[in-house]
Amino acid sequence: MAIRSVVQNGDEVLRKKCFPVEEFDEKLWQLLDDMKETVIKEEGAGLAAPQVGVLRRVAVVNVDEGYFELINPVIIAQKGEQTGLEGCLSVRGMQGEVSRPQKVKFTYYDRNGNKCLGMAKGFFARAVCHELDHLDGVLYIDKAKNIERV
Numbered sequence: 001m002a003i004r005s006v007v008q009n010g011d012e013v014l015r016k017k018c019f020p021v022e023e024f025d026e027k028l029w030q031l032l033d034d035m036k037e038t039v040i041k042e043e044g045a046g047l048a049a050p051q052v053g054v055l056r057r058v059a060v061v062n063v064d065e066g067y068f069e070l071i072n073p074v075i076i077a078q079k080g081e082q083t084g085l086e087g088c089l090s091v092r093g094m095q096g097e098v099s100r101p102q103k104v105k106f107t108y109y110d111r112n113g114n115k116c117l118g119m120a121k122g123f124f125a126r127a128v129c130h131e132l133d134h135l136d137g138v139l140y141i142d143k144a145k146n147i148e149r150v
Protein backbone atom coordinates (compact mmCIF):
# COMPACT_ATOMS: atom_id res chain seq x y z
CA MET A 1 0.00 0.00 0.00
CA ALA A 2 1.05 3.57 -0.51
CA ILE A 3 -0.20 6.96 0.47
CA ARG A 4 -1.18 8.94 -2.62
CA SER A 5 -1.13 12.72 -2.77
CA VAL A 6 -4.54 14.38 -2.81
CA VAL A 7 -5.22 16.66 -5.78
CA GLN A 8 -6.26 20.17 -4.78
CA ASN A 9 -9.09 22.38 -6.06
CA GLY A 10 -8.08 24.09 -9.28
CA ASP A 11 -6.73 20.92 -10.88
CA GLU A 12 -8.98 20.03 -13.82
CA VAL A 13 -8.96 16.32 -12.96
CA LEU A 14 -11.45 17.16 -10.19
CA ARG A 15 -13.89 18.52 -12.80
CA LYS A 16 -14.07 15.52 -15.11
CA LYS A 17 -16.70 12.82 -15.28
CA CYS A 18 -15.23 9.46 -14.27
CA PHE A 19 -15.49 6.26 -16.30
CA PRO A 20 -17.07 3.09 -14.92
CA VAL A 21 -14.82 0.32 -13.63
CA GLU A 22 -14.91 -2.66 -15.97
CA GLU A 23 -12.07 -4.82 -14.64
CA PHE A 24 -12.09 -5.96 -11.01
CA ASP A 25 -8.40 -6.72 -11.11
CA GLU A 26 -5.23 -6.19 -9.12
CA LYS A 27 -4.88 -2.66 -10.42
CA LEU A 28 -8.26 -1.80 -8.89
CA TRP A 29 -7.31 -3.50 -5.61
CA GLN A 30 -4.07 -1.53 -5.49
CA LEU A 31 -6.01 1.70 -6.01
CA LEU A 32 -8.48 0.75 -3.25
CA ASP A 33 -5.67 -0.19 -0.85
CA ASP A 34 -3.88 3.09 -1.53
CA MET A 35 -7.10 5.08 -1.11
CA LYS A 36 -7.70 3.39 2.25
CA GLU A 37 -4.24 4.22 3.48
CA THR A 38 -4.58 7.78 2.22
CA VAL A 39 -8.04 8.53 3.69
CA ILE A 40 -7.03 7.12 7.08
CA LYS A 41 -3.79 9.10 7.17
CA GLU A 42 -5.65 12.27 6.13
CA GLU A 43 -8.45 11.55 8.65
CA GLY A 44 -11.07 12.02 5.94
CA ALA A 45 -14.67 10.78 5.93
CA GLY A 46 -14.21 9.72 2.35
CA LEU A 47 -12.11 9.92 -0.77
CA ALA A 48 -12.94 9.57 -4.46
CA ALA A 49 -10.59 8.27 -7.16
CA PRO A 50 -10.31 11.60 -9.06
CA GLN A 51 -8.86 13.07 -5.84
CA VAL A 52 -5.85 10.84 -6.38
CA GLY A 53 -5.85 11.58 -10.11
CA VAL A 54 -7.71 8.46 -11.30
CA LEU A 55 -10.80 9.02 -13.47
CA ARG A 56 -12.69 5.92 -12.40
CA ARG A 57 -16.00 5.57 -10.56
CA VAL A 58 -14.42 4.47 -7.28
CA ALA A 59 -14.93 6.01 -3.84
CA VAL A 60 -14.31 5.05 -0.24
CA VAL A 61 -16.31 6.19 2.78
CA ASN A 62 -14.90 6.09 6.30
CA VAL A 63 -17.66 6.72 8.86
CA ASP A 64 -18.94 5.44 12.23
CA GLU A 65 -20.97 2.76 10.42
CA GLY A 66 -17.78 1.33 8.96
CA TYR A 67 -15.41 1.50 6.05
CA PHE A 68 -16.95 1.06 2.59
CA GLU A 69 -15.47 0.63 -0.86
CA LEU A 70 -17.95 1.80 -3.49
CA ILE A 71 -17.33 0.89 -7.12
CA ASN A 72 -19.67 2.19 -9.83
CA PRO A 73 -22.07 3.48 -7.13
CA VAL A 74 -25.52 4.80 -8.10
CA ILE A 75 -28.09 6.42 -5.81
CA ILE A 76 -31.42 4.73 -6.53
CA ALA A 77 -33.61 6.42 -3.89
CA GLN A 78 -33.38 9.34 -1.51
CA LYS A 79 -35.55 10.77 1.23
CA GLY A 80 -35.70 13.89 3.36
CA GLU A 81 -33.18 16.67 3.68
CA GLN A 82 -30.41 17.66 6.08
CA THR A 83 -28.18 20.70 6.16
CA GLY A 84 -24.76 20.54 7.74
CA LEU A 85 -21.10 21.39 7.48
CA GLU A 86 -18.86 19.72 4.95
CA GLY A 87 -15.22 19.86 4.09
CA CYS A 88 -13.10 18.11 1.51
CA LEU A 89 -9.52 16.85 1.39
CA SER A 90 -9.24 18.62 -2.00
CA VAL A 91 -10.35 21.99 -0.58
CA ARG A 92 -8.09 22.28 2.41
CA GLY A 93 -8.84 24.60 5.30
CA MET A 94 -12.42 25.36 4.30
CA GLN A 95 -15.90 24.25 5.27
CA GLY A 96 -19.39 25.13 4.14
CA GLU A 97 -23.04 24.33 4.71
CA VAL A 98 -24.55 21.87 2.25
CA SER A 99 -28.07 20.44 1.96
CA ARG A 100 -28.17 16.72 1.25
CA PRO A 101 -30.79 13.96 1.43
CA GLN A 102 -31.32 12.59 4.95
CA LYS A 103 -31.40 9.01 3.66
CA VAL A 104 -30.08 7.39 0.50
CA LYS A 105 -30.35 3.93 -0.97
CA PHE A 106 -27.62 3.04 -3.44
CA THR A 107 -26.20 0.20 -5.46
CA TYR A 108 -22.49 -0.41 -5.88
CA TYR A 109 -20.01 -3.15 -6.61
CA ASP A 110 -17.48 -4.47 -4.12
CA ARG A 111 -13.83 -5.09 -5.05
CA ASN A 112 -14.65 -8.59 -6.27
CA GLY A 113 -17.34 -7.41 -8.66
CA ASN A 114 -20.34 -8.41 -6.54
CA LYS A 115 -23.32 -6.06 -6.83
CA CYS A 116 -24.45 -4.76 -3.43
CA LEU A 117 -27.24 -2.63 -2.02
CA GLY A 118 -26.39 0.08 0.51
CA MET A 119 -28.50 2.24 2.80
CA ALA A 120 -27.21 5.30 4.60
CA LYS A 121 -28.65 8.06 6.73
CA GLY A 122 -27.39 11.17 8.48
CA PHE A 123 -23.67 11.86 8.14
CA PHE A 124 -23.12 8.55 6.33
CA ALA A 125 -25.64 9.62 3.66
CA ARG A 126 -23.91 13.01 3.43
CA ALA A 127 -20.54 11.32 2.89
CA VAL A 128 -21.94 9.02 0.18
CA CYS A 129 -23.51 11.96 -1.68
CA HIS A 130 -20.32 14.04 -1.39
CA GLU A 131 -18.12 11.24 -2.75
CA LEU A 132 -20.54 10.37 -5.56
CA ASP A 133 -20.55 14.03 -6.65
CA HIS A 134 -16.75 13.80 -7.07
CA LEU A 135 -17.28 11.06 -9.67
CA ASP A 136 -19.17 13.59 -11.81
CA GLY A 137 -16.72 16.44 -11.32
CA VAL A 138 -18.82 18.20 -8.67
CA LEU A 139 -17.27 19.67 -5.51
CA TYR A 140 -19.21 20.56 -2.35
CA ILE A 141 -18.20 24.21 -2.80
CA ASP A 142 -20.44 24.27 -5.89
CA LYS A 143 -23.44 23.67 -3.60
CA ALA A 144 -22.35 25.19 -0.28
CA LYS A 145 -23.56 28.29 1.48
CA ASN A 146 -21.44 30.23 3.94
CA ILE A 147 -18.08 28.84 2.95
CA GLU A 148 -15.53 29.80 5.58
CA ARG A 149 -11.95 29.13 6.61
CA VAL A 150 -11.34 26.72 9.45
Ligand code: CO
Binding pocket: 087, 088, 089, 090, 130, 134
Ligand atom coordinates in the same frame (compact mmCIF):
# COMPACT_ATOMS: atom_id res chain seq x y z
CO1 CO B 1 -14.40 15.70 -1.19
